[in-house]
Amino acid sequence: MEEFPVVLKQADLRWYREFFGQAIPFCWRPPFPALQMVWLDAEGRFLRRSGTDEHYRQSQPQLWLKPTQHPEGAWVTLATR
Numbered sequence: 001m002e003e004f005p006v007v008l009k010q011a012d013l014r015w016y017r018e019f020f021g022q023a024i025p026f027c028w029r030p031p032f033p034a035l036q037m038v039w040l041d042a043e044g045r046f047l048r049r050s051g052t053d054e055h056y057r058q059s060q061p062q063l064w065l066k067p068t069q070h071p072e073g074a075w076v077t078l079a080t081r
Contacts, residue, residue: 007046008035009064018078019063036063 011034016024020034040046041056061075070076 004040006040007038009038010034011036011063012066014067015061015063019061034063036061 011019013031016031016034020032023032038047038060041052043051043053045052047057047060047062057071058073061078062070067076
């Protein structure tokens with residue numbers, strides 16, 4: 001089995017409604033902690049590194065950022081609905 005490094009980042013509360021909305025009614029004491037697993041691209045680079053492919057950068061949201069700090073794209077549209 002191959003091993004791949006990942007990074008866990010705390011999700012910003014402003015994303016909770018769109019990404020974790022179904023879990024909110026089941027939590028005794030919101031907000032609950034949510035971590036995002038960030039994976040490498042095919043070349044072994046994380047999202048914010050220079051040289052990462054645009055498709056890769058758009059493939060996963062950056063939930064640790066506030067929606068206003070997130071790069072433009074489909075993920076920001078979700079947070080601003």
